[in-house]
Amino acid sequence: MELQITATDPAHPATLLDLPWDVPLAEWPEKHLVALPRGISRHVVRFARAGSEVVAVKEVGEWAAVREYALLRDLDRLAVPSVDPVAVVTGRTGADGEPLEPVLITRQLKGSLPYRSMFETTMRPTTIKRLLDALAVLLVRLHLSGFAWGDCSLSNTLFRRDAGAYAAYLVDAETGQIQPRLTRGQRDYDLEVAQVNIVGELMDLEAGGSLHPAVDPVPFGQEIVQRYGDLWHELTRTSIYPRDKRHYIDRRIRRLNDLGFDVAEMQIQRSPDGDHVTFLPKVVDAGHHQRQLLRLTGLDAEENQARSLLNDLETWMATQEDYAPGDPLGARPEVLAHRWVRDVFRPAVRAVPFELRGEADTAQIYHELLEHRWYLSERAQRDVGLATAADDYIENILRPRAAAAATDVT
Structure with a gap:
C-alpha cells in the first residue's frame, strides 16, 4: 500500500511529507520533535514540526483515525472548542516492509496545557473549581451541538488561559458521535462518565x-x-423578552453571573412576538473585566464596576443593526464600544451634577445608574430606560444623600 495523506488544507501534504513516516512514532528522531507537555493517552502521541506549524501526531487504527478526523472537522464547523484536525496518514510501512499504524494529525493548540502540567505546582482549590467550570461549559456546548462525548475527562481536555479567561478544549473525540439532538439519557451518561473520570x-x-x-x-x-445542570437550565430554557422589558435580559445575565459564569457573547433575534436572546458563557479569572473594559473603551475601572459596564455594553451591542459576531462585514467590537462610550456612557454620566457625585468616579456613577435602572425596572415590570433612571437617581438618591452629608458637616 502506498503512503496516503488526507488533509484539510492543500498546503499540508507537502510539509507533512518531510516527516519520517517509515519509522514508528515512538522512535522518531529528536530533530523532528518539539518538547511540549503531553497528557496521558492510550496511544503514542508526539509533537512534531511540520513547516512553520507544530502538530500533534497520534498513532491509531485506520478506522478510528478517519472517524475522529471527520468528527473533529464537524466540531470545527460547529465552532465548538476542540483541536483542529490537520490530516490522516495511512499506508505507512517500515524500512523492513512491515505495515505501521496510521496517524491522526491535529494542530497544536497554542498556550494550552494538559491538566497534569497545570498541577505540577499545587493548584489552589478555587482555581481547580474554575477549571472544572470551564470543563462544564465545554460539555454543555458539545451537548448543545449534538455531540455525545462518551469519555469526558480531564485527560481528554486541554486548558488555556487567554487574557484571564479559562477555556477548555476537546482533544480526543475518538469515542464521540454527533446527532441532530441528544436525549436526556445520552447527556446523563456523559455526566456520569465525567464524574467518575x-x-x-x-x-x-x-x-x-x-x-x-x-x-x-x-x-x-x-x-x-x-x-453543568445549572448552566444547562439557564442556557436552554426558552425565553422571549418583550421589547419594553430589557431588564429581563439584565436579570438573566445576573443569574449567569451568580452561577460564576460570564457572558462571552449574546445574540438577540428580533421577532414580532419579542426578542429571542441566546447567551454564550465563559469562565474568567480575576481582573479579566478590568483588562477587557480598558482594551475596548479606554475606561479604567475596578473589577466589579468593569463587569457591570461590560454587561451593559454587551446588551447594547447586541441591539445594534451592524453588530454581527464573526461577520467581517459587521462592526468590530472596538468600534461599537467607542460608539457606546460616546452615545450612552458619557451622556448618562454628564447628566449627574458634579456637586452630587461626592468621591465617586465616572465608572462608579454609571454602575450606580445601572443598578438603579435595574431596581426601577423590576418594580415597574418594564425597562424604564437609562435617562429616566438617571433623573430618579439624582432626585431621590443623590440629592437626599448630599443634603444629609451637608447637615452632618454643620
Missing part, C-alpha cells in the same frame, strides 16, 4: 502529592454535575 484523576493526583490538601476528590467530581 474526574474523581479518579484527582485521586491519582492526590496519591502523587500534587493535589491541594483542602481538595476532596469526590465532592469536586460531584460538583461538575451540579454546575
